[in-house]
Amino acid sequence: MTCQEAIAILADYLEMALTPSVLEELERHFAGCEPCRAYLATYKKTRDLAAAANRVEMPEEMKRRLREFLLEQLRQNG
Amino acid sequence: MNGDDLALLASLRAGDAAALEALMRRYSSRMYRLAYGITRNQADAEEVVQDVFVTIVRKGQTFEGRAALGSWIYRVTTNAALNKRRGKRLELETSLEEHLPGFDADGHREGDRAWVLADWSATPEHELLAGEARAVLHRALDALPGHYRAVLVLRDVEELSNEQVAQIVGESVASVKSRLHRARMALREQLTRQLGSKA
Structure with missing residues (x-):
């Protein structure tokens, strides 16, 4: 098997x-x-880092805005 | 469909605000993570989440009898986020090819010995998620094509299977696996250019 x-x-x-x-x-x-052992180690670390960087939370202020907007939509819908 | 989701949708049709709030608690965080992961922009991600929820509020009845609400939500969130990004962020995307590893004719990785042996994996995650390394990672994520980022988030953050992701993005399992691998390799290459010499 090659690299x-x-x-x-x-x-x-x-x-x-x-x-x-x-x-x-x-x-x-x-x-x-x-070299392939180094590649594997950094590949795994990259996977974990990208996942950590992408694990974002919706800001509280945004949650509040969304909730109010959708409740208004629901009232209009009814 | 999950029985809880069905009951919540039925209550939502009757105008029950508590059902809407329960659906938001259940799905809004993962929708936002996915939308942000694809658009890389808070305001765009907020619009995507809002639009998808408006669809649920207005058309709740059409979900009955369908596949899992969660899968539907992932699918429409992915599509809405990709559409949102399509108009705005193409200028940031670079060719993935230039960030993939190169190989000699005999199958060895191209580059000098220091490059092919660079191993920064022992650096603590909190250090890599701060300062210049963080900036490199985020620039590299920005530069990935949207379809690659969608797969990266669905697989590595939401931890869905290749088969589930294939259904959500409407691609084959082989295509999902290829995109995931290429995205990780492109990110690794850019991080190694920044960190390799410091390891």
């Missing part, structure tokens, strides 16, 4: 979606390839 082939299946690896034989081949590649 290019290993990197192409990282998402499947993290989802534990690889067949046992491909998983064995990939782990053998990692064992002998320091």
Whole structure:
């Protein structure tokens, strides 16, 4: 397995979606390839960081505005 | 459809404000996260959430017997956010290709030894979510095409399955998986350019 082939299946690896034989081949590649181990570690960290950055909360003021607007819509609807 | 959702929609049809508030508590946070994740703009995300809820208030009866309300909400929120972004933010998007890893003919990653060995993963998350690293991450997220960001949020934040995301965005599972992987690689590349030398 080349580095290019290993990197192409990282998402499947993290989802534990690889067949046992491909998983064995990939782990053998990692064992002998320091750049791919670094790539895997930073790929996982990137996934976690992007998720953390995207985990935003709706501001309280916006919640209040939305609630008031929708309650008015409901009254008009009725 | 979830029995609770059905009961809430029935109450909403009768004009029950408590049902509307319960639906807002259940869905507005995840709608906002998704809308903001795609539009990357608070005001646009607010409009999207508001528009989707107005549809629920006005057309609540049409949901009866449909698939899960949650899936419908994710689908219309995604589409509304992508439409909102389409007109405004194309100028920020760059080609994803220039941020994907390059490979030699023999399948090794291109670049000098320091680049291919760069590993900043031990840096604590709170440090990476502050200062210049945070700015790089947010610029990189801004530069992703909207369809890629939608998949990133639905998979990595909302933690839906590839199959659920495929249904929501109307693409194949293979396309969802490819977008997710390419988005992560493009973000990783840009973070590594900033952080690699400091690791």
